[in-house]
Amino acid sequence: MLGRKLVIDYSLYLVTGRELLPPGKDYYESLEESLKDGHVTVVQLREKNIDSGEFLEIAEKSLKICDKYRVPMLINDNLSVALALPERVGLHIGQTDIPVQQARKILGPNRHLGLSVHNVEQAEAAVDLDIVDYVGVGPVYGTKSKAGIEEKDVLGPRGASRILQALEKVPKRLPCVLIGGLNEKTAAGTLFGAVCDSNWPDGIAVISAIVAHPTPSVPAANLAKIVKSFKKAFDSHAKEFGAGEPPFTSYDIEKNTINKIAELLRFHRASQYGPPLIQTLTSHVSSTLSANIALAFSSSPIMSHQEAEAEDLGKVTGAVVLNIGTIGDEARRGMRAVGGAANRGGKPVVLDPVGVGASSFRKGVVEEIMNHTQITLLKGNAAELSAISGLEDIQSRGVDSGSGTLKDPVNLVVSMACKEKCLVLLTGKEDYLSNGQHAVKVSNGHELLGRITGSGCALGVVVAASMAAACNFTKHNKLPTTHLGSFMVHSDTNWLFIGALMGVLSMNIASELAAERSDVKGSGTFIPALIDELAAMTPEKIVERAKFGFV
Template sequence: MAKDIDYSVYLVTGRDLLPPGKDYLESLEESIQGGVTVVQVREKDADTGEFIKIATESKRICDKYNVPLIINDRVDVALAVGADGVHVGQDDMEITLARKLLHAGTVLGLSCNTAEHVAEAVKLGVDYVGIGAVWGTKTKNLTNPIIGVRGVGERLKELDGTGIKAIAIGGIKSSNLWRTLHGSISVSGRALDGVAVVSDIVASRSPKEAATALSNIVRAFKDDQSQVRSLSTKNGVIDKVSEFVNKIRTVGPLVHQITNNVVATQSANVTLAVGASPIMATEPVEMEDLAKICGALLINIGTLRADGLDGPRLAGSFANKYRKPIVFDPVGVGATSFRKECVKELLDLFQVGVIKGNAGEMAALAGTSEVLSKGVDSVGSGFRDPVSFVRDFAKRERCVVVLTGPIDYISDGTSVAVLENGDPLLGKITGSGCMLGSIIAAFCATAMHEAEVQDNERTRIVDLERLFVGAIAGVLVLTVASEIVAKRPEVKGPGTFLPALIDGLAGVSAQDVRSHAKVTIY
């Protein structure tokens, strides 16, 4: 039987990456002290004698800390030094032959780029797979396409029902580790067992600190995965929504909005009306500073330009870095190939907390033709089973999904809230959907402010339970306010409805929401 290995932080060595003056063995020992759980020695350019020497010295240090040693490619070197395992690529020695040559109990790993590679690895009976490359990397010449974070989950589902472990490989570092771990989960919930890291540790002058940072993130992610959600009833959700409606004016969160310039003023006004503060900024050089101080980020692609992508790219990346929730509004994504390509790039780059859109937009994102889009509007009667759709889509994207329409459907991948509030006049004014995105972002910021106060610091890249309720709160506040103001005698149509709606949002109370809410939880 192969040795039971903790793959959490899987170090792949690379002596050519060491900082000037840093000794290889010193760096290796410090990295293990920092939290590396398994070491793979990779020596692409060393001759056999030199490889064996380096592997022997590495094993001495690994044995000192009871950390398994894996040899890259070379079965002969692994046998010579008594290594715990061998990792091979698709073009290296065949797994069946390697298994015959190695001692019983030796761990065997295989690099996989496609779902077919993973399925074949299962048939071959490997102990673990390395899936990637997830991100671009300078430490290895890539012969296969980068699969992206979202592509890992598609490959992980091939491991369902097996005991085979999985690590992600390729360009992983502390700055993208949360995104990698959170986004790399199959629809069935199969997560990574660890990540392979090279330059983030080896190239560091402080490898112990670098390894500790990575180890802490992996540990926090695994702890998060073991937590059980508690909100699954209508009363529980409404109670929490009411709490957020009461809190938002006290918290007064700052909401950074990169939004549709057609309705930027309206979006800012409704943000102020519900009790938050907007900042409408698109300059890339400001993105990190804003991520530090804002409570949430809204990215709305309604009027996105090819030369304006740097702002959303950086804003989303920094929001992940500082654990700020991202609300993503893929306006008209199905209308053009440009929008589809931009959205794919952005969703591969950073982890969003909430995706909000109408049926046509969601169908385009999900890759189904069940609902079509016409510009920014949907065509057709909608999804045949919207409850299952939003649940499955939320589970796939590892976020909260808000499907808007005459009836709104919201899911965190487990529960689905069906909301039946709203006046038809909402569909008669420009930008009501964009305004909803702003309001959802404001309540998600309020929800995460609670997490910051209670947990002292934000560790999770996405808090599904809090964002689920934050999204419900945003939708209910807008739709309930619309019902209340539509009955006012001064509201004659769309032209008088919009200013009345802003007034209504400024005055809507938790009791209004509680008494009007038409919510079903599945």
């Protein structure tokens, strides 16, 4: 080993935190349980409130356990403790600890040295110095495990992805682990969400997800499995397509699509789990219609913009809609909190960037949301999606700017889905839905939908409810869970995609049926008829009337 640097697998990086142990749980026992099955690949000892003597004692005992399971160990911050231990024990430092150049000088060339980075500048600086062995990128989500983390520090998967982009500029790639609020629910979506043009995370670092668990071997196994499936899906495709392309497995999404939609709607209507709660942050123009539409579609609307209750509601919601229609500062803060809570809970998030091209304020709001929250489905008309993707060929006129025509709608939805790692729904006379690999064109709908206000917003709610139903469905049938940006890992079927398509079809077919009614004379009488027809939507009607095809 002398003179040779340890090669570390960063897949599942356990950071210790004795203060987070469940009551009565012994630290060494917890550490041993975490390592015994071979899922944790590296351990960092993190102690903030003890002197170096006690830290060294704990470290020596911990090293015996790590050695027993052949897991490399690092010390957080404390250089003297690291130096008192064999050279195979590394050091991890933060931005406010000893400067990395000093640390490297004292440690010598062979000892493993890691650094925490929290923004692009720090990542670039780490790359330029070229003396650390890896970086920790965080906090991806809010966490109570580290003191002083505020909501404004939170990177989100997209923020992490920007940092990864900066890290890739080194001739020799700098490995990186994501940290902060990662657990069995957030890990998969975050790993995929953090992928950028040609760089990807090497693993995840966790404290509470393992340490705070009464049987830490369980989350360790589950988290290792998630990282493994990410790497498997990602590695095999990265070489072929480049990292910018999503690592799709070949699922059979095009087979029996209509039957799957019918099956999902049947399940949703029977609502074994009760109507999913759809937390809808939307404009005051469309609020009432959206809430009534949610109710008609076997869901419960809750129209809260409050940051203060985001975390509580996040525990019970089935899905979230972030609609920037008439957004103000309160809703802007609320969206950040609600999006974060939904990501932490693995709940689908629909973003409706109403009129985003109309002002730089709206553009800034959308950027902020997308940076912070891993969106599950991005919905917009031609003008809105063009504005987000940077296409200039369609000028937004405001909310009703759906009439623009796109040269290549299929390419737009596919490329945006790849880039943003979410489902993309382009609405218009025809609707297009893509997950980055598949794209489907839906020709149902009625022009009266375009003559009432808030029908697009209401569609966002129906799609959110449908994806919440898809999550319940996969849970109920014990299918591989489909989480956020991770939807492409699961080879079974893409139920989030099926869910979104079910929402689009339900709303559009309801509009056709409403328009056909003899009591509907125009947009005024159309609204109650639309609500009634959506409430009466059945799997049979969808099967009979659906007009869609893969394109």
